[in-house]
Amino acid sequence: MHATYPLLRKTDFPPVRRIQFDTLQVNLGYQCNQTCQHCHVNAGPTRTEMMDGETVDLVIKVLHECGLSTLDLTGGAPELNQHFRRLVTEARELGVRVIDRCNLTILFEPGQEDLAEFLAGQGVEVTASMPCYSQENVDKQRGDGVFDKSIAGLQKLNALGYGASKPLNLVYNPLGATLPPDQEKLELDYKRELAKHFGISFTQLFALANMPIQRFGSTLISKGKFADYMTLLKDNFKQENMAGLMCKSMVSVDHQGYLYDCDFNQMLGMPMRLENTPRAHLRDLPGQHLDGRAIAIADHCYGCTAGQGSSCGGALAPGAKAAA
Numbered sequence: 001m002h003a004t005y006p007l008l009r010k011t012d013f014p015p016v017r018r019i020q021f022d023t024l025q026v027n028l029g030y031q032c033n034q035t036c037q038h039c040h041v042n043a044g045p046t047r048t049e050m051m052d053g054e055t056v057d058l059v060i061k062v063l064h065e066c067g068l069s070t071l072d073l074t075g076g077a078p079e080l081n082q083h084f085r086r087l088v089t090e091a092r093e094l095g096v097r098v099i100d101r102c103n104l105t106i107l108f109e110p111g112q113e114d115l116a117e118f119l120a121g122q123g124v125e126v127t128a129s130m131p132c133y134s135q136e137n138v139d140k141q142r143g144d145g146v147f148d149k150s151i152a153g154l155q156k157l158n159a160l161g162y163g164a165s166k167p168l169n170l171v172y173n174p175l176g177a178t179l180p181p182d183q184e185k186l187e188l189d190y191k192r193e194l195a196k197h198f199g200i201s202f203t204q205l206f207a208l209a210n211m212p213i214q215r216f217g218s219t220l221i222s223k224g225k226f227a228d229y230m231t232l233l234k235d236n237f238k239q240e241n242m243a244g245l246m247c248k249s250m251v252s253v254d255h256q257g258y259l260y261d262c263d264f265n266q267m268l269g270m271p272m273r274l275e276n277t278p279r280a281h282l283r284d285l286p287g288q289h290l291d292g293r294a295i296a297i298a299d300h301c302y303g304c305t306a307g308q309g310s311s312c313g314g315a316l317a318p319g320a321k322a323a324a
Contacts, residue, residue, distance in 0.1 A: 004217035005268045007226065008299040016245060016295040023250035025072040025263060025312070026051070026059055028081035030255070033109055047076065051255040056083040058257055058282045060090050065286040072250070072312065074101040074263065079115055092122050099125045101171075101312075104153035105146055116153075120160040127206065127312075128154070130170040133193040154200045163201040169314075172207045177220060177229040179236060179307040180207035183315040206314030209233075211303045214267050233302035241309035244316035247295050257282040261295040263312075264303070270296045 029050035051059075063071060071091045078084055078100065091098050100119060107116050119126060130150055154168075162168035170190060174180055187205035194200040210216045212229055220226040251272065252260040259280040260266040273296065274280040274288060309316025 001215070002218040002221040004213045004221070004226075004300075005270075005298070007221075007230075008212070008268065011297060011299040011301070013297045013299065013301045014239075014242065016242070016247065016297055016301070018290045018293045018295060019248045021066070021249060021251060021290045022068055023070040023072055023246075024059065024063060024066075024068050024253060025074060025250050026078075026087075026253045027074050027255055027263065027266065028076065028078040028084060028087075030076045031080050032076040032103070033080070033106055049255050050081050051083065051257075053083050055255070055257040055282070056081075056087050059087060059253065060094075062282050062285050063091055063096055064094055068096065070097045070099065070250075072099045072101070077103055077106045079106050079112060080109075085118060088118075088122050088124060092124075097125065098122070099127055101127050101129075102153075103129045104150040107153045107156060108149055116156050116160055120157075120162065120166060123166070125167040125169070126157060126162055127169045127171060128157075128202075129173075130154070130190075131173045131175070133190050133197075151198050151200070154194070154202070155198065158200060163203060168202045170202050170205050172205055173210055177210070177225050177232070179232065180209055180310065180315075183207040183308060204314070206312070207308070207310070208312075208314070209303045209306060209310040211264050211300055213264060213300055230299060230302070233306040234299075236306040237302055238305060238307070238309065241305040241316040244309065244311065245304055246311040246313065251285070251290075253282060259285065264300055265296055265298075268298065268300065270298065272296065 030047035031045065031050060032047070033045060062068070073084070073087070079102070088098055106112055157163065157168055160166070172180060172186060172190075180186070183205060186207060190205050191202070194202070212220060212226060212233075217226065220229050247262040250262070252263045252266050254260065254266050259272040259274070259282065260270065261272050272280045273294070274284055277284050304310050304316070
């Protein structure tokens, strides 16, 4: 695995400062039942890093004490964490909006057979990875057989009201070192093709750029395409995307409870800076006033601002459909 941070550290990206903090994005562990080419986490079946129960308790405490509105759960496959369901249940009891970033195939893993029903019963919003409506492209990016399981997963969620009364968002990533196409136009294609061939409906599509870090970044280096991709991102920088950057209103938490300005910074080991602590942790968060604080940046930030922009809620450009 090639290290990408040394190539990203020196940057001319514009300064970014925080606004109102309302979202805690928690990485429950790097273990996953898939190994995807575009994964910026380098997640997979052999990863063992998982958040423990004590840290999960701390997440719940911070949600309550900071009065946060949204808990965004990610991984790996967050559902593989043994404390996932307890965290979801207690967060929902606090009235917190919970988003599960689900890879769909996890719904068919041993022990997860009732996962879809659990998510529906708790009113969890599902944001599901679906990099294409074509079997060939999905299986090429995510592994053989993933497309068929993903379709079955979407049909299972539809049967529980997802895509109608419950939010079901799909996530698109380009297959290689290109920018995502227009999100709204691509969403129309997704809805037409998935409805026509599989009877599937969903709420909206999020088009995300691939980030030049971890597995995807290492692949670019191996193929001698890293510099070209960075040039593409920088040449397509748009100042208007700066206003909607997700890092302005959220804090990313790793499996040990340490804090970062975003999930991408977490993967690069770029910690969030708080006063009087060398490495910020969840226990340091209550009582902090984050508005106006500088966000740690590096060259990978161009991945969020190129073209129509890219965030965990999809495109950022004015005129792009806003996240639900």
